[in-house]
Amino acid sequence: MTETKNQQLAYAVAGAVPIRLHANENPYALPPAIWQEIEQELATLELNRYPDKAMRLFYQALAEHTGFPPEMLLAGNGLEEIILLLLVALGRARQVILPIPTFFVYNELATALGLSVVEVPLLAESWQLDLPCILQVAGQEEGLIIICRPNNPTGNLFRRQDILRLLTETKLTVVVDEAYYGFCEDTMLPDLANHERLVVLRTFSKTYGLAGIRLGYLVAQAQVVEAVDRVRPVYNVNALTLTIGRIALRRERELLARLPAIIAERERLATELATIPGVEVYPSAANFLLVKLPAAATPIWQELREAGIHVRQLGVKQPNLLRISVGQQQENEKFLSILRRALAE
Numbered sequence: 001m002t003e004t005k006n007q008q009l010a011y012a013v014a015g016a017v018p019i020r021l022h023a024n025e026n027p028y029a030l031p032p033a034i035w036q037e038i039e040q041e042l043a044t045l046e047l048n049r050y051p052d053k054a055m056r057l058f059y060q061a062l063a064e065h066t067g068f069p070p071e072m073l074l075a076g077n078g079l080e081e082i083i084l085l086l087l088v089a090l091g092r093a094r095q096v097i098l099p100i101p102t103f104f105v106y107n108e109l110a111t112a113l114g115l116s117v118v119e120v121p122l123l124a125e126s127w128q129l130d131l132p133c134i135l136q137v138a139g140q141e142e143g144l145i146i147i148c149r150p151n152n153p154t155g156n157l158f159r160r161q162d163i164l165r166l167l168t169e170t171k172l173t174v175v176v177d178e179a180y181y182g183f184c185e186d187t188m189l190p191d192l193a194n195h196e197r198l199v200v201l202r203t204f205s206k207t208y209g210l211a212g213i214r215l216g217y218l219v220a221q222a223q224v225v226e227a228v229d230r231v232r233p234v235y236n237v238n239a240l241t242l243t244i245g246r247i248a249l250r251r252e253r254e255l256l257a258r259l260p261a262i263i264a265e266r267e268r269l270a271t272e273l274a275t276i277p278g279v280e281v282y283p284s285a286a287n288f289l290l291v292k293l294p295a296a297a298t299p300i301w302q303e304l305r306e307a308g309i310h311v312r313q314l315g316v317k318q319p320n321l322l323r324i325s326v327g328q329q330q331e332n333e334k335f336l337s338i339l340r341r342a343l344a345e
């Protein structure tokens with residue numbers, strides 16, 4: 001198994017399959033010992049049966065892990081499903097405020113649901129929340145604001161103090177998406193004790209490197225969990241995922257042992273990028289970097305793509321920006337060499 005996975009990295013670096021620096025994935029495959037445990041446990045499942053719709057074993061493990069009781073937890077088929085369920089349960093007849101740029105899925109889902117979305121741009125360059133503007137838009141109406149912390153795609157952490165002000169000075173339900181929590185270890189989970197309208201989101205995709213199993217969860221007061229649970233499909237998380245999720249919690253130490261390498265590689269990549277003339281790198285608390293190029297990003301993005309390297313463009317409003325996920329060192333090196341060549345042309 002390990003050999004095949006090492007081969008996959010070699011193929012990617014050799015250009016036979018794309019180097020994936022566009023989806024903010026964890027670049028490391030699961031440790032073989034954890035794979036073995038997964039194989040053994042999956043073999044015991046009765047797949048002719050529906051999974052436990054109350055997800056008891058998983059919630060019990062998650063409760064022990066997070067310190068929050070099962071009534072405050074809700075699991076979903078990835079955070080994307082949880083975001084959809086939150087919008088369905090809490091977004092109707094209320095405004096949904098989105099500081100932008102942010103994770104594009106929030107707007108895509110809210111718009112598809114016909115909800116009333118108000119976008120508030122972040123402050124230029126510092127990428128912090130424009131608090132006066134958000135407070136004005138929010139007024140004293142009930143509504144939803146989704147805040148990504150660290151923010152995708154800018155990579156920075158919004159000030160905790162600003163989020164606490166939104167909780168105390170408005171009537172908004174404040175959803176804090178901590179998908180990239182593991183790369184900075186700054187969390188708003190302790191603030192749940194004092195704030196009824198705070199909702200925190202976590203995923204197994206990034207820090208645990210388990211994007212393929214699709215597992216995320218929400219932590220909030222029981223009444224918020226109940227409201228979201230009412231619109232949850234009965235068997236939304238499958239038996240294989242629930243089992244692997246419990247194993248991941250059990251073996252968390254080994255999964256987290258890979259993070260220092262990713263963080264060190266992020267810093268190395270940022271330093272290397274900053275040596276390229278005209279290139280600016282924004283500080284990141286996540287597993288990706290936002291980079292400003294001296295020219296339009298599209299031709300560079302195209303050249304990288306032709307060389308088999310996938311990165312993310314931010315779109316027409318931010319024409320010079322690229323978002324690059326931190327890959328393994330060999331992948332990042334290949335990216336750097338193509339970028340240097342493209343910018344020198």
Ligand SMILES: Cc1ncc(COP(=O)(O)O)c(C=O)c1O
Nearest residue numbers: 078079080103152179203205216
């Ligand atoms: C901020 C943010 N939230 C959620 C997700 C998706 O999480 P999941 O894989 O659990 O659906 C992503 C994926 O890139 C993300 O960037």
